[in-house]
Amino acid sequence: MSVINVRMTLMVLCVMSVMAASSRSLFGEEPAKAFLDALREQGYYDLALEYLDRMQTSRLATNSFKETLGYEKAAVLIDSSKVVRDEPTRVKQLDLAESLLTQFVNSKRSHVLVSSAQSKLATLLFERAYLNIQNSKKPDLTSAEQQKLLDSARDQFKKASETLNITREFLKERLTRIPVGTRDEALRQTRMIYESEYLTVRLLLPVVQEQMADTYPANSKEQKELLKKAAAEYESYANDYQARYRAAFFRGRLYQGRCLEKLGELKEALICFNDIFEAEGDEDALRQIKKEALLIASKCWLANDPKQFLELIQVAEPLILTLKPHEASDPQWQEIELLLAKTYRDAVTMLQSNQSKTASDRKRIATYNNRSIDVARRLTRASGPYKREAQTLLATWGVGQQPVEEVAAPPETFAEAKDRAKKLLDAFETSRVMIETLNRQLVETDVDEQKKKILEQLDASELIFNRSSEEIIQLCQLASELVDDDTSSDDLGIVRYYQCYMYRWNGDLYESIALGEYQLERFPNANGTRQCADIACGALWQLYLEEEGSKEFELSHLTQNADTMLERWPGTPEANNVARIMNQVMLRERNIERADDYLKQIPSDSPAWMIATLDTGYRMWSDYRTELEQLKQLEESGIPEGMDLESTRQKLAEMKDQAMSYLESGMKSLEIETINRNRAIASLSLASAYLEDDQIDKAILHLETPRVGALALMRAGHDSVANEDIRQSISRVALHAYLLGLKSTSNPKGLLEKIDAAIADVNSTFDDSQEARNTAAAIFYAEAIGLKKRLGETAGANRQSMALGVARLLEEVRTTSNQIGYLVGTAAALTELGEYYVDANMEDQAKIFFELAESTLLTMLDQEANKKLALGAPEKREIMRRLAQIKRNQGGFADAIKLFAKVLSERSAIDVQIEATRTYQMWAADQNSKDHYAKAMLGGEPRVDPKTRRKSNAIWGWGKLAQTTAKYPDFRDTFFLARYNLAFCRFEYAQLLDSDKYREMAKRDIASTVRLYPDLGGGETKLKFDDLLKRIQTSLKEPAKGLASL
């Protein structure tokens, strides 16, 4: 059901009420109503509201006008809300309007405008409810959010229904006051108005019920009950007015049938529609109702088994055969024509399948075949949404192009030339579609005979196509020569449009530009000029895109044409198209401001607006990213003097917000049919923007939006994302989004599954070569390390989910890459994950990670041994070190010490020394071993140095580490670490021996460090020293004063 129809009905109702109320003089007072209406008509809603505010206290306004201020303000707000693009503002306005109308209705019960206010209120509620239903269908809503909107819609419908009931009672009461046969003319008029309002309100009541049914799930009990109720009310309405108002009766039956069809009661629905179809008369109003009924009835006939083709033909045929000229261009009538053409063919198939065909059947087959062609051909000649489908139908039926009459003599008048050009143009268009369809069929068929037939048809169509193309231009030129005094500029404009169109089609761009611009300049008001200008601009845009070098010509001509078109025909498809072109041009010229100006000239409900908005948003987003990168580089290399960093950042933030706003607006109305590569990238940019803004859930929802989301497009294999780079970008952004989503998800299992799918998506964009696999592994590695860094940002279950996410990625790297750096890094990261699980007291999980890390490293060593991997000495040392760490983490301290010693005997390195010494300390702590504490302090694993022949410890211990690093300022942190641990190990050693002597030594370790460096490295290091000293002092039974005592 169209809400527009309901809205229009309500508007009529309101207008009638106002008519009854507004018989007043303009003079001797402020012409408030007239001025207010004029302001509204101009769209000056803001001023209208200002004016009403002023009228509240103005001595110029009459008291009667002041009484209606609330009503008028609500009316302005309702009108204004229709042009407000920002939804929150619109909702706010409608809220206020609703409140004002309610207030008016409640406080001015006897006012003449009260029924109009009630109707307005009902309309408002109805529209808001309808809007909520529409919004609830948005794919990015959760089911709870959808339900909330549907609940609101239901409440609004209920309120609308209550308001309409009040209005009905009000009108009923008013009608009882005026006698039916009154001779008083004024009373008679008023009664007529009230009756008409009453009629409308009665019809609207079930309309609300019917619409409210949509707020419940399909086929639910509630939905069915509401539909039944609505059907019953429609029936009662129809019956009540059958004798008095024929139109009301038919309208009631139509809507009753509509409800019954929705309920699946097709037979009953058809009974209602038959009442309408059987009605005699050819007036427009009745034909309109028949048309609406036919569109619904056809669904019933075709839903029946067997399908009732003949019934459909029986009703539709006489209506289509008597189509009036103004109806021929009505898309709904054209829809019926198309339906009829198809049904003729279906009926033919049905009749042919009958084994025992009668002579009558055979005659009908021939007739239906011919009529289907006639109807389809007529559609191909009209302009409208079904033209192309009709052309395709003809081609599918294998119906050749209707031969264009061969006329030997050239046209002698302008009109003859124009008519012939038009016929040829229709033939040209139809043959173009036929060629496309036949070529498709040719590819699809394997049967030689069919192929031969198709090829014959193709030849015929191509002949017509090629011949028409040349002849149309010749005829147009001839028509121009035959212009005489009787030729109207409108007819000439149409001929020029044909000519312009054909030039463009033939690739004669300059000719089409010249002719289109000439027409625009000389005959701006003639028919066909808009189309000519549109074609010229299209050709200029093509040149702009294709030509190399200066674009001055294209730019200046496009700008001039566009400005003229936008001024003359704002809001038309041609003006919208040229604004979109100019938006693109300005974006390419990097003139965002002007691009934005042109964008603003495109109505937001036009398809061109969505395209331009997305393109503008994408361009802004690209610029933002580029400038952000530049800023980062500057920050790294040093900010130039005089540069205002804060304002640059501010500017960037604004750019980003603006880009996101455009992208979001454009995405709202993006349809699958309009998606191309650029729009898919724009959509992906918005997901990236959300991620950058830390709006992870939004990013995921956006990527997954059914049909049009970037991820959905990729998985559906849409052409717009066929390019491998785009697919890779999409899968990477999706992977990144899912990984970040782990931080706060309530469904980690589901998200991890999505991560697996995204990993598979990324892999699918690479081939099987080792090089490609390494590249993919590098991506996973970077994500893993990034995510690992964020582990600290959350806790509990989400932290574990994130760790699992990291593990999935690392597993991918481990099993696909042969890059030593990444593999070692992976092992390190797996080790860290294991340590994380140790900290979380999840030993089993920790063990898995340690084993994986170990396996990674051992595999590398195996591969090296088998000469599959070439490892240098430093790399081998690194592997050994990592292995030692893993052994240590698994409690294999002895093995770990051996590995560390092996690494260190080849080459000593401070970081390895620290890890090795720490291993002694951990071992000591694990086993309460004073010997291992001693080794942690003094070192172990003695070796003979091959160069000096002197014996020394391969592992230094904290003492030597402190001694060695003391003289290097760069190693100061290591020095403090070593000194602290030396004192710590000494103290633990003392505790195990219960020796005050060693406790004192531990105290001295700290005191001597303080003497050298009183601040002890400051911060946490100093605090640690302080704590340790207090422990030592306590165990020595001294006051635990810590560092203060030294």
Next chain:
Amino acid sequence: MSKLLLSALLGLVVSCCLLTGDLLGQSGDRVYPKSGRAKSGNVIRMSTRNVILDDSGTESRFDVNEIKQIVFAGEPRELTRARTSINEGRFNNALQELTSIDEPPSREVIALDVEFFKSLCQAQLAIQGEQGTLNGAGATVAKLVQTLQQKENYHYYDAVRLFGNLAMASGNFAAAEREYTKIAEAPWPDVELEGRLLVAQSKLGQKKYAAAFEDFTFVESSSIKSLEAAELKLAAKIGSAACMGGLGRADEGIAALEDLLLAQRDENGPLLAKLYNAIGHCHVEANRPKDALLAFLHVDLLFQQDRMAHAEALYHISELFAQLKQDDRARDAMRKLQSQRFVNCYWASLQ
């Protein structure tokens, strides 16, 4: 303003039907006074102030301000038809008639009549933006004023007024003031009253608020009682209220204008346009742009009949929208002002 002028000019002509009937049996000149019966005879003398008619030895003297029309014996039929067209406001037709006069008129006074009416038509067409330019018409009328003064012709004051009107229409308020001052110095109280009003309006155009206010007040307080004088006084009241805006008494001015608005009992679009423009002007002076805008929009949306008043309103609307940073609307108003309707219009030339 233009309505006053037109009525004054049309006072010089009589309706076609009457005239044609009279002319059929006419042998001499015929003077039609504003009140009373027409007199026939021979115009034997005239000056810029009066005309002497001799009827068989009896001389009758007519002050110029009392003369509705003079029809001269032997004047071309085209001149007669032109007067009819002027009477009906069809200046194009009148001009066509006048330019089609081939033979030179037999008397100088008739030739001057033809010249005067030709200039009148050209000036009116230029002021209405239908044909020619204000400067072109101004040059012709300036010459004519000189000739009429030299020749002591009874059309002199009418030509002076016409020249003033052209100067006003082109925004040359100082020149208009000079010309209108001559009218204000005429020896007849009713003409003087009209002159003072015109002078005041030209001063208002120059933003000489105090001086203009004084002249408007003079007109308002005049003791002359006639329909014409009442109309002049009403125009003066609007003018003086507008001056109050410029003199820092905007609210007082608005109150006076609202009183006038509430007192209106007839649909008089041009008058209402002037009233709302004056209200808008006061709000502008009081720096209340939105109130001013609403006032001027009354003229643009409801009372567009008077071309000049409409142009003035559109000019201010465009300025005010620009001031309120509503550039699209400002441009729309400007675009309207640049349409054909406002060709040769001073306010359009300000854009």
